[in-house]
Amino acid sequence: MGAPVDHTVLESSTTYENPASRVMEPGPLSEAHPKGDWRDYVSVTKIGITVANLMMVFAGLWIGTTGRLDMSVVLLTMLGSALVVMSGTCLNNFIDRDLDKLMQRTKTRALPEGRLTPSSVLKMGILLGIIGTVLLASVNMLTAVLGLVGLFFYVVAYTLWTKRTTTLNTLVGGVAGAMPPVMGYAAVTNTMDMVAWVIFTVLFLWQVPHFLALAMRRADDYRTAGFQMLPAVRGFEVTKHYILSYTVALVPVTLLLFALGAVGKVYLAGMGILGLVYIVLNVSGFFMKDSIKFSRMSFVYSLIYLTMFSLLIMIDRV
Structure with a gap:
C-alpha cells in the first residue's frame, strides 16, 4: 500500500495512474485448469446483496397490494428479481476482475485467483439474466422492463463505465439500486x-x-x-x-x-x-x-x- 495517506486533504486535480493499464500478473491458479467448486459459483452471486434487494422487492409488493397477496405473483416476482440481481453481480465480478486483483478486500475472490474462468462467470450472468427476465415478464412486462433497466444501469452504466471514470458513479449506481422496490410495486399494480x-x-x-x-x-x-x-x-x-x-x-x-x-x-x-x-x-x-x-x-x-x-x-x- 505504500506510505500512509493523509485523508484530510486530497485535491480533486490530482492525477492518478489508471491501474487498468498495468500489466496484470496471472492469479495463483491457472484459468485453463480452474479449481473452483459450487461455493465459488455461489460467491459471485453475492447472496448478501441479493437478499437485501429481495427485502426491498417484498416491501414494494406489500405497499402496492390491495387485499390479499397473490402468492404466485409474489413467488415469480421474488425469484425473477433474485435471478436478475444475481446476473448483475456475476457480470460485475466478470468486468471488475482485473482491478479486483489490486484490492486487499477483493483479490481473493474466485475470478482474481483463477478458481473460476471469466467465460463461465460471463455465461452464468447472461443465463441468470435471461431466466430472471422471463419470470418477471410472466408477471407483467412493466416489471420485466424495470428489471432490465436496473441491470443495464448496474452492469453497463455503473460497473463498466462510471465506476472507472467519474465520482458521479454513486448516482448512476443509485438508479439500479432503487429499482427492486419499484419492481415489487409494479408487479402488483402494473403501473408507475x-x-x-x-x-x-x-x-x-x-x-x-x-x-x-x-x-x-x-x-x-x-x-x-x-x-x-x-x-x-x-x-x-x-x-x-x-x-x-x-x-x-x-x-x-x-x-x-x-x-x-x-x-x-x-x-x-x-x-x-x-x-x-x-x-x-x-x-x-x-x-x-x-x-x-x-x-x-x-x-x-x-x-x-x-x-x-x-x-x-x-x-x-x-
Missing part, C-alpha cells in the same frame, strides 16, 4: 404512479450516504485499484458534505408516502424520528476526528434506517 416514484426516490437518495460511508472505509483500496470513488479522489471532508446533503434530502421524501395516503401515522412518527437521528449523526461527522469511525457509524445506521423503512411500511400500510 406517484407512490412508485416516491419509493424510487427514497431508495435513490438513501444509497448516496450509504455507499459514500462505505467508500470512506475503503478509500485506500479504491485509490489503489483506480476506482473513482469520491472519498478516494476528493477526500473525506467533501464526502461528508455529500453524505449530509443527501440525508437532508432523503428524510422529507420518506414522509411523502404518508402524504400520499399509502402509510399511516405510525410510519410517519417512526420515520420522522429515524430521519432526525440520521441527520444529527451525519452532522456529527464534521466534529469527529476519527473519520473512519464516523463512516462506520453512518454506514451501520443507514442499514438500520432502510430496514426500519421496510418494516414500518409492512406494519403501517394503509
Whole structure:
C-alpha cells in the first residue's frame, strides 16, 4: 500500500495512474485448469446483496397490494428479481476482475485467483439474466422492463463505465439500486404512479450516504485499484458534505408516502424520528476526528434506517 495517506486533504486535480493499464500478473491458479467448486459459483452471486434487494422487492409488493397477496405473483416476482440481481453481480465480478486483483478486500475472490474462468462467470450472468427476465415478464412486462433497466444501469452504466471514470458513479449506481422496490410495486399494480416514484426516490437518495460511508472505509483500496470513488479522489471532508446533503434530502421524501395516503401515522412518527437521528449523526461527522469511525457509524445506521423503512411500511400500510 505504500506510505500512509493523509485523508484530510486530497485535491480533486490530482492525477492518478489508471491501474487498468498495468500489466496484470496471472492469479495463483491457472484459468485453463480452474479449481473452483459450487461455493465459488455461489460467491459471485453475492447472496448478501441479493437478499437485501429481495427485502426491498417484498416491501414494494406489500405497499402496492390491495387485499390479499397473490402468492404466485409474489413467488415469480421474488425469484425473477433474485435471478436478475444475481446476473448483475456475476457480470460485475466478470468486468471488475482485473482491478479486483489490486484490492486487499477483493483479490481473493474466485475470478482474481483463477478458481473460476471469466467465460463461465460471463455465461452464468447472461443465463441468470435471461431466466430472471422471463419470470418477471410472466408477471407483467412493466416489471420485466424495470428489471432490465436496473441491470443495464448496474452492469453497463455503473460497473463498466462510471465506476472507472467519474465520482458521479454513486448516482448512476443509485438508479439500479432503487429499482427492486419499484419492481415489487409494479408487479402488483402494473403501473408507475406517484407512490412508485416516491419509493424510487427514497431508495435513490438513501444509497448516496450509504455507499459514500462505505467508500470512506475503503478509500485506500479504491485509490489503489483506480476506482473513482469520491472519498478516494476528493477526500473525506467533501464526502461528508455529500453524505449530509443527501440525508437532508432523503428524510422529507420518506414522509411523502404518508402524504400520499399509502402509510399511516405510525410510519410517519417512526420515520420522522429515524430521519432526525440520521441527520444529527451525519452532522456529527464534521466534529469527529476519527473519520473512519464516523463512516462506520453512518454506514451501520443507514442499514438500520432502510430496514426500519421496510418494516414500518409492512406494519403501517394503509
